[in-house]
Amino acid sequence: MRKIGLVVLCVGVLMLCHLTFLSAKKVFLADEGPLRETMPAAKExxxxxxxxxxxxxxxxxxxxxxxxxxxxxxxxxxxxxxxxxxxxxxxxxxxxxxxxxxxxxxxxxxxxxxxxxxxxxxxxxxxxxxxxxxxxxxxxxxxxxxxxxxxDPFEAGKLMADALVKEMGGAGKVVLMVDAEREYNQNERIRGIRSVLDDYPSITIVEGETGSARDQIITATREVMNREPDVDAFISVNAGNLGAMIEEISKRSQEEAYLIYSFDDGPESMTLLAQGKINAVVEQExxxxxxxxxxxxxxxxxxxxxxxxxxxxxxxxxxxxxxxx
Missing domain, CATH: 3.40.50.2300 (Response regulator)
Structure with a gap:
């Protein structure tokens, strides 16, 4: 039985690899030649x-x-x-x-x-x-x-970090609020932010990890504030987490006590900026x-x-x- 199972598994893997190869072949062949044959009729x-x-x-x-x-x-x-x-x-x-x-x-x-x-x-x-x-x-x-x-998420992260460094005066403690499960876009933003902040020995970077649910974001924000009472700035790398993060921060103190930065692709980013509850966002097009x-x-x-x-x-x-x- 074990041998049969192994054979079935191998066949399955080979079929998946074959399909992937065929798909990739179609992509590259399509990029090499004219596409007139695949175009719909002129009136379509x-x-x-x-x-x-x-x-x-x-x-x-x-x-x-x-x-x-x-x-x-x-x-x-x-x-x-x-x-x-x-x-x-x-x-x-x-x-x-x-x-x-x-x-x-x-x-x-x-x-x-x-x-x-x-x-x-x-x-x-x-x-x-x-x-x-x-x-x-x-x-x-x-x-x-x-x-x-x-x-470019890497360049966007660098731009944000450069602006934050100027506002902080090159020293202080920064909390990066990040997702526990990070996608490519978020990892690139973090890489860009760190590429700037790591050049400043007087800046300490702390990461606060959170799940995607609102209560998880609130809990993670509370925990990082308890753990790091002397924090100077927050960066919400996932702008979708910004509203819940601000909700918890405002329970402890006025938002003005911290520098808070994020990106413009969250549902509440620009509203919170207009209300003065965050300091800056990276705005895209x-x-x-x-x-x-x-x-x-x-x-x-x-x-x-x-x-x-x-x-x-x-x-x-x-x-x-x-x-x-």
């Missing part, structure tokens, strides 16, 4: 879909706005599918539906999980459906996405991301830009402080 309107985990947040609303405007210019059909509250199961189901519907292209918020990579690397590629990641990347080697449109993703998908489908740059197409970032608005 292409169907693109934008899939996100964070529907009805200011950031992703702007991505969708840019994508819709560009789709009108290009004369293509664009549907926007989203989930509420980072429903991973529903998000992955939407990808499955898009593949089964044989859409012409998928624009998607990258998710650094095995399930996401399986769908893009095997199923989408095997069916000849190009995938472009938007705002959150998953490297091409792991996802077989055509390209990435969005800011979500509308430009949406426009560019549709434009480049169309250029690829038309054979005008083949291959797309695997390193990605990078949008600008800037620091925005409360008194700038």
């Amino acid at each position: 309107q292409r169907r693109l879909v934008l899939i996100t985990q964070d529907t009805q947040t200011p950031f992703w609303d702007q991505v969708a706005t840019g994508a819709k405007e560009q789709a009108k210019k290009e004369g293509v059909s664009l549907e926007v599918w989203g989930t509420y509250g980072k429903n991973e199961e529903e998000f992955l189901k939407n990808i499955e539906i898009a593949i089964q519907s044989k859409v012409d292209g998928i624009l998607i918020q990258g998710m650094d999980t095995p399930e996401f990579k399986e769908l893009t690397k095997v199923k989408a590629s095997f069916n000849g459906i190009p995938v472009i990641t938007v705002a959150n990347d998953v490297p091409m080697s792991e996802s077989l996405r055509r390209t990435y449109i969005g800011s 979500p509308e430009r991301m949406g426009e560019w993703s549709v434009q480049l998908m169309e250029e690829w489908l038309n054979g005008e830009t083949v291959p797309l740059d695997p390193a990605g197409y990078i949008t600008d970032v800037k620091i925005v402080k409360g008194d700038d608005r």
Whole structure:
């Protein structure tokens, strides 16, 4: 029985490897030659879909706005599918539906999980459906996405850290609030932040890990404040955690007692900045991301830009402080 089980396992692994190889082959062959054969008939309107985990947040609303405007210019059909509250199961189901519907292209918020990579690397590629990641990347080697449109998370982290160092005067204690399960985008932000702060011996970096649920974020914030009573600054690397973090901080003291930095892609980021509850955010160009993703998908489908740059197409970032608005 043990031998039979081993044989079955080996066959399964070989089949998966074969499918992955075929999918990768399709991707690279498509990038080498003209795409006229795979184009729909001249009168057919292409169907693109934008899939996100964070529907009805200011950031992703702007991505969708840019994508819709560009789709009108290009004369293509664009549907926007989203989930509420980072429903991973529903998000992955939407990808499955898009593949089964044989859409012409998928624009998607990258998710650094095995399930996401399986769908893009095997199923989408095997069916000849190009995938472009938007705002959150998953490297091409792991996802077989055509390209990435969005800011450089490493450079965004550096920009934030440079601004914080100036405001702190080059000394103090900084808490990085991070997710226990970190995706590629978050790891790159952390790497950028640390690349700057590590050059200052008078700055101490402390990490506070949290789960994704609101009560877990509140608990993690409370624990780090108990453990590090002399903290000077907080960085919420995942902007989605910002609201719960501020809620706990405000129970202890006024938010003004700390320097609090984050990014603009959380549902409450810009509101909290306008209210003076945080000091600064790294602001991206979500509308430009949406426009560019549709434009480049169309250029690829038309054979005008083949291959797309695997390193990605990078949008600008800037620091925005409360008194700038």
